[in-house]
Amino acid sequence: MAQLTFVGKPIPKKDAPGKVAGEAAYIQDLKVPGMLYGRILYSAYPHAKIVRLDTTKAEKLPGVKAVLTGSTIPPFKFGVYKDNPPLKTGKVCSLRDEIAAVAAVSPEVAQDALGLIEVEYEELPALFDPIEAMKEGALLIHEEHKTNVLKMPWKLIVGDLDAAKKEAAHIVEDTFRTQWVTHCCLGASGCIASFDINNNLTMYSNTQIPYLAQKDFMEALGTFGLKNKKVRIIQSVIGGGFGSKLDTYAYEYLAILLALKTRKPVKILFSREEEFFATSPRQCTITKISHGCTKEGKLLFREMEMILDNGAYTSWGATTPSVMMLPISSLYKVPNVKYTAKCVYTNNTYSQAMRGYGNPQATFAIECSLDQLAEKAGIDPYEFRFMNANEPGETTPQNFKITSCGVKECMEAVKTRLGWTGKRMQKEGRGFGMAALVHVGGGARVYKSDGCGTIIKIDDYGKVDVFTGSSEIGQGSETIVAQIVAEVLGVPIDDINVINNDTDVCPWDVGVHASRTTFVAGNSALGAAQKLREQILDLAAATLNEDPSALDLKGSVIFSKNDKEKKIALGKILRSAHYAPGGKMLVAEYFYDPPNENFDKEFKGNLSVAYAYGAHGVEVEVDKETGQVKIIKYVAAHDVGKAINPMLLEGQIYGGGVMGLGYALSENMVYQNGKIMNPNFLDYKLLTAKDIPPIEAVIIETDEKNGPFGAKGIGEPGLVPTAPAIANAIYDAVGVRIKDLPITPEKVLKALKEKEKR
Amino acid sequence: MKREMMFKLNGEAVNVEVESAWTLLYLLREILELTGTKLGCGYGECGACTVIMDGQAVNACLVPVLEAEGKNVTTIEGLVQPDGQLHPLQRTFIDHGAVQCGFCTPGMIMSAKALLDENQSPTDEEIKESIAGNLCRCTGYVKIIEAVKAASGR
Ligand code: FES
Numbered sequence A: 001m002a003q004l005t006f007v008g009k010p011i012p013k014k015d016a017p018g019k020v021a022g023e024a025a026y027i028q029d030l031k032v033p034g035m036l037y038g039r040i041l042y043s044a045y046p047h048a049k050i051v052r053l054d055t056t057k058a059e060k061l062p063g064v065k066a067v068l069t070g071s072t073i074p075p076f077k078f079g080v081y082k083d084n085p086p087l088k089t090g091k092v093c094s095l096r097d098e099i100a101a102v103a104a105v106s107p108e109v110a111q112d113a114l115g116l117i118e119v120e121y122e123e124l125p126a127l128f129d130p131i132e133a134m135k136e137g138a139l140l141i142h143e144e145h146k147t148n149v150l151k152m153p154w155k156l157i158v159g160d161l162d163a164a165k166k167e168a169a170h171i172v173e174d175t176f177r178t179q180w181v182t183h184c185c186l187g188a189s190g191c192i193a194s195f196d197i198n199n200n201l202t203m204y205s206n207t208q209i210p211y212l213a214q215k216d217f218m219e220a221l222g223t224f225g226l227k228n229k230k231v232r233i234i235q236s237v238i239g240g241g242f243g244s245k246l247d248t249y250a251y252e253y254l255a256i257l258l259a260l261k262t263r264k265p266v267k268i269l270f271s272r273e274e275e276f277f278a279t280s281p282r283q284c285t286i287t288k289i290s291h292g293c294t295k296e297g298k299l300l301f302r303e304m305e306m307i308l309d310n311g312a313y314t315s316w317g318a319t320t321p322s323v324m325m326l327p328i329s330s331l332y333k334v335p336n337v338k339y340t341a342k343c344v345y346t347n348n349t350y351s352q353a354m355r356g357y358g359n360p361q362a363t364f365a366i367e368c369s370l371d372q373l374a375e376k377a378g379i380d381p382y383e384f385r386f387m388n389a390n391e392p393g394e395t396t397p398q399n400f401k402i403t404s405c406g407v408k409e410c411m412e413a414v415k416t417r418l419g420w421t422g423k424r425m426q427k428e429g430r431g432f433g434m435a436a437l438v439h440v441g442g443g444a445r446v447y448k449s450d451g452c453g454t455i456i457k458i459d460d461y462g463k464v465d466v467f468t469g470s471s472e473i474g475q476g477s478e479t480i481v482a483q484i485v486a487e488v489l490g491v492p493i494d495d496i497n498v499i500n501n502d503t504d505v506c507p508w509d510v511g512v513h514a515s516r517t518t519f520v521a522g523n524s525a526l527g528a529a530q531k532l533r534e535q536i537l538d539l540a541a542a543t544l545n546e547d548p549s550a551l552d553l554k555g556s557v558i559f560s561k562n563d564k565e566k567k568i569a570l571g572k573i574l575r576s577a578h579y580a581p582g583g584k585m586l587v588a589e590y591f592y593d594p595p596n597e598n599f600d601k602e603f604k605g606n607l608s609v610a611y612a613y614g615a616h617g618v619e620v621e622v623d624k625e626t627g628q629v630k631i632i633k634y635v636a637a638h639d640v641g642k643a644i645n646p647m648l649l650e651g652q653i654y655g656g657g658v659m660g661l662g663y664a665l666s667e668n669m670v671y672q673n674g675k676i677m678n679p680n681f682l683d684y685k686l687l688t689a690k691d692i693p694p695i696e697a698v699i700i701e702t703d704e705k706n707g708p709f710g711a712k713g714i715g716e717p718g719l720v721p722t723a724p725a726i727a728n729a730i731y732d733a734v735g736v737r738i739k740d741l742p743i744t745p746e747k748v749l750k751a752l753k754e755k756e757k758r
Numbered sequence B: 001m002k003r004e005m006m007f008k009l010n011g012e013a014v015n016v017e018v019e020s021a022w023t024l025l026y027l028l029r030e031i032l033e034l035t036g037t038k039l040g041c042g043y044g045e046c047g048a049c050t051v052i053m054d055g056q057a058v059n060a061c062l063v064p065v066l067e068a069e070g071k072n073v074t075t076i077e078g079l080v081q082p083d084g085q086l087h088p089l090q091r092t093f094i095d096h097g098a099v100q101c102g103f104c105t106p107g108m109i110m111s112a113k114a115l116l117d118e119n120q121s122p123t124d125e126e127i128k129e130s131i132a133g134n135l136c137r138c139t140g141y142v143k144i145i146e147a148v149k150a151a152s153g154r
């Protein structure tokens, strides 16, 4: 590859100066003239009939401009399964059920008005445990649905499981559980809905899916009597996403309805407590898993049955089994697979995808169980993984076409850096553990299109505006896109301006999910930049009397590769084209939709055009008196294809890794009877700067042929294998296996005591 | 009850009518429209609202507004020189990749500044201690710590 100027370099984030200066405007910071403030009244019971709802007093409070209840708004349901009305009528199914909404001149007045709304409930028995909810004769959360099990039969069958079980020399079987955890974006959810005189809607929003949200809102407007109205989404700077903003939510529809009713812009902003209890977290799971291998350690089969707590309504959380299938069918060569997953309605909060999209839950079970199998077969868990791992060029049983695959290199890097060999099982209380991962790295066709558009225009002076569909949520997409365009157009990175937050001017994109932005938006930007480059070189070729193929473009100068004297400044060429008779200004456009496949009815198909791999390893020290787990060293190796920006890439690995450590060790939404008991940062334990262990990020480059400059995705993988790596290390250290997350000192102590008794 | 209050904000004397029930954060964000200081929780647990008051990093969401009377308050906006020049910490946060979504960033920088104003060569432990009250969900803190180190005399 030719010498690269911008790609592969640790270029500082383009949006960082505004953020460090305090200039960046988040949804918290936005006001529009005449704006009212909306607040939401939530249910007081997890499951109850609404017997009486009286808003008279609230309506009379000075400063209140509108009060809405379920019976005063058009009937309408939203969400992946269309099971969720923005305001509930008749009955409530969880403590986050919205039952009324108020718009007032200030947030304080709106809050006071909520206190004046009178509600009488008739409490109903409730279900908080998915296993109870699945039982025959269990009460129904949604009567019309006839069952509490969602009609989404996730099922993957490959090969002949029964035959494989007979053939296996070693078999292990166990059950693993994961907990509810939440995204904890530092910038909470919020929006401003505003109608113009023609009833076109502008939403100021921190969504991760501007174009799907636009579609959702257009459909909603249709049912609100505003068919064919235009919806414009303007994204504020976004204070973190991690999947929390992958869907549209009741608060957004309520802001729209309140704005419509009052003819004023309405802002709804979540408090931290609301962010904890009224957003959709990563669900808890129960996984029964069994694995078998030959005498030599060749993996023969994997069987998994999973139960997911869906909560009372349905968002993308219910579709996470699709991504769970990645490590289930791939990562290791496993010829026989059976996987089923059931998502079950309960009276808990409803679940959403969160960084990793189900992969962390599945990988926890798989990678812990594999260690158990390796032990049973008497093989070092590293060797066991290495011999079974995926390889480049493979087609996996789920029909994934593996192109680049650096999982073995990642495992080796972890082994070397931890000094694995000979150190395992040596010292009581010290242990080593490892876990690997696979994730989509080249888009993921979960929607009809997995595309992203880019438009590039260049002005008279060679300054470039890039309009991309991809959103910046902190991950760095703006900078990655700018680096790619700067590289192709040979202009300084500071001359690239990226516009990425307005559906009126930016082309379509499916959203920030599936670690797809570098790959998909990157390829899109690359395509548009190449088209623009061709136009520029064609213009210059005529002026310089050279063939375009003999020209190159660097430092905003076009020059002949054959004759150094033949050159012209970029701006000059652009101006001469602009001001020539019949003038021309250059614009290029490109829409990239990766050639990946939706799953077929059997959940098979090449979901992504590239797969990201990685391996994490950890050395721990376990205090047998207190159960405390101390991480001595943590190594996270990732196959990223090519690091477009190593600094931002490390940021994703560290950030993901630490989020994974929280998942493994401390984070837990404690629910009691459907109520979250720790909806604050004091009791919900995020790691702080003092808690982080030494982490080494290792970047493995495998040059993915389909990726922009060889790159694959990295947004999510960083947290996927953390929990099992730690659980495996604890087992190595003290011989107890913790099978439910988070791994608290209490659980370790309890397990140690039980082990002593045995 | 409304009353007049004087204090020094980012080097300038400010005279403003306040209500005693307000927090300093409310005054800064809602009345003076200095929105660089963030509201992440409102009860002292995230550090997004950190400002420096008389040399101390404080959570502005916990400071009753009248406590700032007569004090010297610096917010993130006050770190930028009149000519647009950034403070060394702002520069190192950019250059070391310490910013992702950026919501925690102003608070982090203010906590780090309070440390460096006191102690020009802090140890890693001292740096971690100084920002232990500032939560970041994006970065894993690694590059934030690097950035503070780079801005220090070490
Ligand atoms: S907003 Fe003040 S500490 Fe969180």
Ligand code: FES
Residues within 6 Å of the ligand: A186, A239, A240, A474, B098, B099, B100, B101, B102, B103, B104, B105, B135, B136, B137, B138, B139
């Ligand atoms: S950069 Fe997002 S919270 Fe710190």
